[in-house]
Every structure is written in structure tokens, then in C-alpha cells.
Amino acid sequence: MDALQWLVFFICICFKATQTESSWTVDVPSSVEGLLGSCVVIPCSYNYPDITVHTFTGIWRIDDQVIYHPTDSNTVEKYRGRTKLLGVLSKKNCSLMIENLQQNDGGPFFFRIELEGPNMFSYFNNKVSISMIGEPKTTEFFVQEEVKEGQTISAFCSVSHSCPTYPPDFHWSHSGEKHFQTQNLQNGQWKATSTLNFHLNHTDHNKPLRCRVTYHGGKQRETSKTIKVKYAPVNVKVEYESDVNEGETVHLKCSSDANPVSSYEWHSETDALLYKGQTYTMLNVSRHSEAVYCTAVNEEGQVKSSTVQPNVLYSPDIKTYSECSSHNGIVKCVCVVESRPPSMVHFVVGDRVLQSTTVEENGSVTTGTLQTDFGSFKFVHCLANNTLGNANLTLSLPVNDNMQNIFIASGAGAGVIFLIILIAIGVGTVKRCRRQSDGTPKSDLSTMRSDRPVESPRYAQAKRKENYEDVHCNDIYANDSVYGNIETDWDESVYTNV
Numbered sequence: 001m002d003a004l005q006w007l008v009f010f011i012c013i014c015f016k017a018t019q020t021e022s023s024w025t026v027d028v029p030s031s032v033e034g035l036l037g038s039c040v041v042i043p044c045s046y047n048y049p050d051i052t053v054h055t056f057t058g059i060w061r062i063d064d065q066v067i068y069h070p071t072d073s074n075t076v077e078k079y080r081g082r083t084k085l086l087g088v089l090s091k092k093n094c095s096l097m098i099e100n101l102q103q104n105d106g107g108p109f110f111f112r113i114e115l116e117g118p119n120m121f122s123y124f125n126n127k128v129s130i131s132m133i134g135e136p137k138t139t140e141f142f143v144q145e146e147v148k149e150g151q152t153i154s155a156f157c158s159v160s161h162s163c164p165t166y167p168p169d170f171h172w173s174h175s176g177e178k179h180f181q182t183q184n185l186q187n188g189q190w191k192a193t194s195t196l197n198f199h200l201n202h203t204d205h206n207k208p209l210r211c212r213v214t215y216h217g218g219k220q221r222e223t224s225k226t227i228k229v230k231y232a233p234v235n236v237k238v239e240y241e242s243d244v245n246e247g248e249t250v251h252l253k254c255s256s257d258a259n260p261v262s263s264y265e266w267h268s269e270t271d272a273l274l275y276k277g278q279t280y281t282m283l284n285v286s287r288h289s290e291a292v293y294c295t296a297v298n299e300e301g302q303v304k305s306s307t308v309q310p311n312v313l314y315s316p317d318i319k320t321y322s323e324c325s326s327h328n329g330i331v332k333c334v335c336v337v338e339s340r341p342p343s344m345v346h347f348v349v350g351d352r353v354l355q356s357t358t359v360e361e362n363g364s365v366t367t368g369t370l371q372t373d374f375g376s377f378k379f380v381h382c383l384a385n386n387t388l389g390n391a392n393l394t395l396s397l398p399v400n401d402n403m404q405n406i407f408i409a410s411g412a413g414a415g416v417i418f419l420i421i422l423i424a425i426g427v428g429t430v431k432r433c434r435r436q437s438d439g440t441p442k443s444d445l446s447t448m449r450s451d452r453p454v455e456s457p458r459y460a461q462a463k464r465k466e467n468y469e470d471v472h473c474n475d476i477y478a479n480d481s482v483y484g485n486i487e488t489d490w491d492e493s494v495y496t497n498v
Contacts, residue, residue, distance in 0.1 A: 038219065060096050108127035109127060110128070178197075249285070293306065345368025
């Protein structure tokens, strides 16, 4: 072989050697960041000469120590069970994961590939170091902080990490629709983002929305933002002293939950505007004071409270339509009392104080009923009392029907007896008057019979006019038609019989 041939051969050998050396390449970052106690993935891709390969063996080393080998026994004890090759070597991916990252796991590490036969290569010049951090990095958090009730908004929570195999877990303090996405950054860093779409109401006002991130290994990071929700008034209510004596003053205060803060108006139950302000004062309250309600107003709306009316306390008031009545000979007295608190109702008959036979309460009205033997009493007294005072009313008892009949019958009999007595007295008086007016001595019946035809009417009239006692007798009965008639009838019957 001449000199020219040797030169060509040498150039070919050198070119081939140079071509083979440049085909063994690897792409790894010079440094990655890892969270202590978590995991870290060293991204790695490599290349080898264009040869046919069926068997691949990937090894990671630190100086002369093997930190990863497909055969566990070949791995130093310190890393045994903590390292794992994630990449598929046949696809030229040599990425390595180290779990439970410790402070002395900083490296530097390099990759070695062993192919079939003499084809193997160690990438000494492409080493990777791990930079340790003790706590997770700050979380990126975004949410709209001022919203209106009823809106649906989105919140975003993002963190960077170095372990895509076990990405961080996100937990939200509010329910809603959640979405997760991850993004590969550079130098072995990844970005994980959780999105929350949720609906807001007034209960979310001034409450923090929290995003808690839990990393592989257990470390956590939490961040929050307070949301301001604008909403119309809710829980509108009136506070006041429920029991108040009639004639006193009561203060009513309206309150509500609203953002922005409410203003207040007071209305009667007929919707008449009474006052503007949070506290309304009712002067000289009475049992007839009407109910009121308040309205809370802000830029988001207005809401009414329920209608309220103070419980006005007052002493008993016995109604004038209270009465005693009789039905089928049974007397019943009803006493109707209005008061608050309710009254006790009693009846007084003579010197007896009697409880009501029945008592009915209907709101502020108490009705006491007494049904008993009232005897011959003409009146009964109704007494009512509560903690604020007392009252009484006299009720007339009706006359019993049977007693009326007895009284009528007794009156008629007494009248007849009295009339008979008067007739008897009248007859005796008339006889005496006539004897006194007759100047002649008494005569027997036969004499009276013989004298009558002669002396009859004139005699009697003349003698009555001349004699004083006779005139006096006539004067006694002159104006009494009853006795006059009796006198006339008696005279005629006597003379007729004679």
C-alpha cells in the first residue's frame, strides 16, 4: 500500500471515529430545583449512533456510585427504592425520578447508556445537580374580589413544582366546578393550575376563598383572598321590648344584613310612611296602637320586615254588654272582660264570692260565666283583676217567671179581699149616715114599708142636704166612682128588697 492509500485510510478512520463520538449526546439541565421530602424528576433525553439495537440498559451514577440500576442490588443502599427510570430508553428518554428527596441528594449525577456489544457511553460532561428548597414556593392566586350576588366567577390557583409524576393536589374552601391543567416549563420545572368556577351569594360576603396545595410527600401551602359580595338586605327584623304598659313609650330598632349597609324606613300596616331612620319611637302606646314594619333599603334592593305590634299590657275593662239572662227558668250571668294579661273573673252574690262556672279566653278577651241558684237576690257583682289592676260591674238579675206568676196571683187575691173590706166599710158608713139624717125614732120593718111610698126620693135628698154628717159622708165618696157605684147599687137593692 503506497503512501496515498495510507493517507486515505487514516482519514476515513479518523472521520468515522469523529462521527461516532458526536452521535453520543444527552440533553439534561445543569440544575433542577427539588422540594425536600417530595420528589424530583430530572428530565433527560439522549442519542446514540445509528446502529441496530435490541437491548438497552440505562444507569445513573454519582461519581463511582450507582444511584439507579435496573437491578436493585447494583444500586447503592442509600438510593435503593427511591430512584426510578421514567423514560423509555428505546425512545431515547432517560428521565429519572428521585423520591423522598433528602438534603444530601444534591449530586451531581450523570447518565450512562449500555447497548449491545461494545456500544456504551457515559455522559460525564453533562452532569445534573439538585438545588434543595425547604418549603413550597408562593402560590399564584387570582379571583375577582368585588362581585354581585348571583354572579358566577372563576378563581385560579397555580404553583410550580418539579415532580410531574405526582403533581400537587388542590383543595378549595368553596364548592364549584373544578378543572386542572399542567404546563412544562424549563429546567425540570412544571406549573400546575387549578380553576374553580363557582356561584356567589350573600353568605360569601367577607369570607376568605382559600386554596390549599398539598405536595407529594405531604407538605402544604395555603393562600386566600376575601371576596366582597354586594347584595340586597336580608334578615330584616325589628327588635323591641315585647311587653309594655299602656301609656308608656317603646323604642323599635330595625336591623338587617346587607352590603352596602342599609338605610331604614318605617311604615304602618296600611303602608303609610311614619319615619326614616333605624330606630322608631312609639309614644303613649295603647291597646289600639296599630302594627308597624320597617323596610331596609340599599342600592341592590329593598326588603320588608314582618309586621310587629308591641304587647301592650293594661288593667281589666269589663264590657257593658255583660249581662244576666234567664232561659227556661235558668239564670246565667256572663261577664266579658278585656285585659292583658288575661284577668281572673269572679262573681259576688250577697256575701258569697263565687268562681266562674266556665272561663273562655280569646286573645285579650276573657269571658266568665256563672250559673247557680241566685235565690231572691236582685243583683250580682262581676269582679275582674290582673297584675295591673281590677274592675267591677253590677249586673241586674232577671225576675224568675214562676215568681212573677206567684206575685200576680197573690196580688189579685189581695186586691179582691181589700175590695171586699172597703165595700163592707162603705156599707156600714152609708147606713150610719142615713140613720143620723132621719129625725124620727127608729121604726120596725113594717113602719119602713108603710112610710116608703110617701117619703121616698125627696126625703132622702132633703135630709142629706140639711144634715152636716150626711154631706160629709157624701164628700168622702163623691170622687170615688167605685165606692159611689157601690153606694147607689146598695141603696137600690136595699129599698127594692124592702
